Amino acid sequence: MKKLAGIVVFTVGLILLYGVSSLDDFPSWGTPDSPANKSPLSQYFIKNTIVDTEVPNMVTAVLADYRGYDTMFETVVIFVAGLGIFAVVRVFEHGGASRVVTADTKPDIIITNTCRLLIPLIQLFALYVLAHGHSSPGGGFQGGVIMGASFILVALAWDLDIALKRFSEKQAFICSGIGILIYAGFGLASVFLGEEFLNYGIIHKILPGVDSPEMARYYAMLGVEIGVMFTVTSIMFLIYGLLATRGKMTAGL
Amino acid sequence: MEEFIQSRFNYWIYVILMMIGLWGMISKNNLIKKLIGMSIFQTAIILFYVSVAVKSETANIPILPHHGHDYSPKIAFAHAVSDDHENGGHDDHAGHQAHPVGPKIPDPDGYANPLPHVLMLTAIVVGVATLGLALAITQKIYREYGTLEEDQLLEKVRADDHG
Amino acid sequence: MIFAFDFIILLFLIPVAIVALQLKDLLAAAMVFGIYSFLMCLLWAEMGAVDVAFTEAAVGAGVSAVFMIATIFNTKRNSSD
Amino acid sequence: MEIVAATLILLGIVFFFGAVIGLLRFPDFFTRMHAAGKGDTLSTVLIIGGFILYNFSQGGDAANWNVLVKLCFIAIFIMLTSPTSTHALMKAGYESGNDPETLDDEEPEEKEENVS
Numbered sequence: 001m002k003k004l005a006g007i008v009v010f011t012v013g014l015i016l017l018y019g020v021s022s023l024d025d026f027p028s029w030g031t032p033d034s035p036a037n038k039s040p041l042s043q044y045f046i047k048n049t050i051v052d053t054e055v056p057n058m059v060t061a062v063l064a065d066y067r068g069y070d071t072m073f074e075t076v077v078i079f080v081a082g083l084g085i086f087a088v089v090r091v092f093e094h095g096g097a098s099r100v101v102t103a104d105t106k107p108d109i110i111i112t113n114t115c116r117l118l119i120p121l122i123q124l125f126a127l128y129v130l131a132h133g134h135s136s137p138g139g140g141f142q143g144g145v146i147m148g149a150s151f152i153l154v155a156l157a158w159d160l161d162i163a164l165k166r167f168s169e170k171q172a173f174i175c176s177g178i179g180i181l182i183y184a185g186f187g188l189a190s191v192f193l194g195e196e197f198l199n200y201g202i203i204h205k206i207l208p209g210v211d212s213p214e215m216a217r218y219y220a221m222l223g224v225e226i227g228v229m230f231t232v233t234s235i236m237f238l239i240y241g242l243l244a245t246r247g248k249m250t251a252g253l
Numbered sequence: 254m255e256e257f258i259q260s261r262f263n264y265w266i267y268v269i270l271m272m273i274g275l276w277g278m279i280s281k282n283n284l285i286k287k288l289i290g291m292s293i294f295q296t297a298i299i300l301f302y303v304s305v306a307v308k309s310e311t312a313n314i315p316i317l318p319h320h321g322h323d324y325s326p327k328i329a330f331a332h333a334v335s336d337d338h339e340n341g342g343h344d345d346h347a348g349h350q351a352h353p354v355g356p357k358i359p360d361p362d363g364y365a366n367p368l369p370h371v372l373m374l375t376a377i378v379v380g381v382a383t384l385g386l387a388l389a390i391t392q393k394i395y396r397e398y399g400t401l402e403e404d405q406l407l408e409k410v411r412a413d414d415h416g
Numbered sequence: 417m418i419f420a421f422d423f424i425i426l427l428f429l430i431p432v433a434i435v436a437l438q439l440k441d442l443l444a445a446a447m448v449f450g451i452y453s454f455l456m457c458l459l460w461a462e463m464g465a466v467d468v469a470f471t472e473a474a475v476g477a478g479v480s481a482v483f484m485i486a487t488i489f490n491t492k493r494n495s496s497d
Numbered sequence: 498m499e500i501v502a503a504t505l506i507l508l509g510i511v512f513f514f515g516a517v518i519g520l521l522r523f524p525d526f527f528t529r530m531h532a533a534g535k536g537d538t539l540s541t542v543l544i545i546g547g548f549i550l551y552n553f554s555q556g557g558d559a560a561n562w563n564v565l566v567k568l569c570f571i572a573i574f575i576m577l578t579s580p581t582s583t584h585a586l587m588k589a590g591y592e593s594g595n596d597p598e599t600l601d602d603e604e605p606e607e608k609e610e611n612v613s
Contacts, residue, residue, distance in 0.1 A: 005279035020264035028260030081382035283495035
């Protein structure tokens with residue numbers, strides 16, 4: 001098996017190396033003239049995101065507006081992954097023994113106090129990443145992962161029960177559903193106002209204080225990213241909880 | 254020669270990393286090792302996409318300078334539908350903020366290609382979700398069979414089928 | 417977009433990937449995989465993909481290493497190869 | 498100002514080098530973590546201090562002040578988190594039965610390495 005794997009890998013590697021190094025029409029690294037960089041689509045994105053959406057960060061604009069369908073179903077994929085992990089590993093124990101706190105398992109005072117100081121700052125930073133994602137790197141996915149990591153930090157520093165008291169399993173699933181509903185809601189709102197699904201420009205008719213389609217896209221993107229953040233936060237926390245406790249959702253790592 | 258290495262090096266490493274990941278996925282016995290191999294394979298493909306998106310050394314990250322921007326919507330939209338040869342004259346002062354004259358259109362050669370970045374950004378997040386699912390299935394397998402080694406697992410599965 | 421930096425990080429990546437696959441201690445392998453993710457993050461920041469680099473720093477090096485360690489904690493720590 | 502900044506960065510690299518040597522050469526888990534934790538924190542803070550001074554010497558318009566405040570925050574967080582994580586690792590190592598090496602365990606000729 002190992003020998004066969006070696007032969008297969010070596011052959012495929014040689015073919016690919018030949019392909020990337022000696023074929024003439026394979027563009028070299030860093031040429032602006034390669035087909036991928038000269039394609040009308042990417043040129044359109046670079047030239048027009050700022051006038052279409054008022055968002056300086058092209059990646060956010062393309063992610064949440066031009067490719068809105070894609071991102072919506074990526075969010076659904078994350079939600080379904082959470083549901084799948086729940087279905088695979090979750091076990092329900094009736095009247096299970098609660099965790100015995102001994103000297104070894106008691107949370108350490110230095111770690112908990114540092115976490116007390118840091119976790120609000122981490123969550124604030126996650127919100128900053130979310131809200132400032134329009135003009136600097138960041139956005140819903142990154143902010144959601146950082147927020148989820150802050151809950152994981154609570155679970156690591158104290159234990160999972162304390163974290164579940166703040167953000168229970170049921171709340172987490174509800175939040176992840178709410179995230180997708182927020183996302184789809186922005187799409188449906190634009191449908192009801194007479195545009196295509198996820199074509200946010202029309203929302204300026206109902207948003208107070210917004211009078212141009214561009215600014216409507218700007219704010220709708222923020223809303224969509226908030227939806228993404230809800231889903232990613234709760235699913236990351238759930239995955240950690242389920243994996244660290246073999247699906248028991250109590251005590252844990 | 255130096256030119257040749259510089260223009261191909263990223264792609265060589267991408268092939269080598271992808272093959273390391275593939276080899277790990279095929280030949281390693283442990284299921285978690287297989288998952289690490291899968292992740293290496295995945296990052297190698299992301300490396301390929303990001304390498305494709307790189308432009309020359311002077312190209313910027315795909316975030317426009319935006320302090321009090323003067324990208325004019327109307328004129329830029331008229332240019333957007335026309336061919337890019339017509340607005341070549343604006344290229345020289347694209348990217349410099351606080352340039353007072355005229356509407357600016359970002360120079361397409363001055364910024365890295367944002368499209369592969371978007372695709373790969375979502376690929377990473379979905380990748381961690383699928384990794385979590387795979388790890389959950391690994392835990393379930395361990396709970397069922399008590400081992401993570403592929404050969405022992407196959408023996409136990411075959412014994413279960415026959416017995 | 418700076419080739420020297422690119423070259424060094426890419427050269428580091430291959431041994432790190434091989435070590436992550438060859439270590440018999442799975443906990444150490446997960447940590448080395450975290451190092452691999454950080455190198456990838458540096459590489460992407462260098463190539464101008466700052467959003468991808470940020471995502472990788474949060475996801476690949478932070479959360480996925482935690483998931484792997486949680487799984488290894490609940491299963492076996494040693495691997496046969 | 499720039500010379501001071503360069504000196505700080507170089508000093509940081511020297512301390513980093515010491516931390517790496519300690520990590521490789523010390524005999525057991527606890528002394529290794531000691532070297533890594535101490536050297537890492539000090540050298541990172543020194544290097545960031547060098548960056549701050551260099552940034553300061555480049556003049557003080559709004560963008561530079563922005564960077565300066567961010568660097569200060571990074572230094573503060575590293576000074577907070579790095580010793581805490583070292584402490585957590587030490588505690589975990591102690592609880593998982595990783596006994597520190599004492600003088601009794603040492604061969605006689607390696608004694609001076611342990612004292613330092």
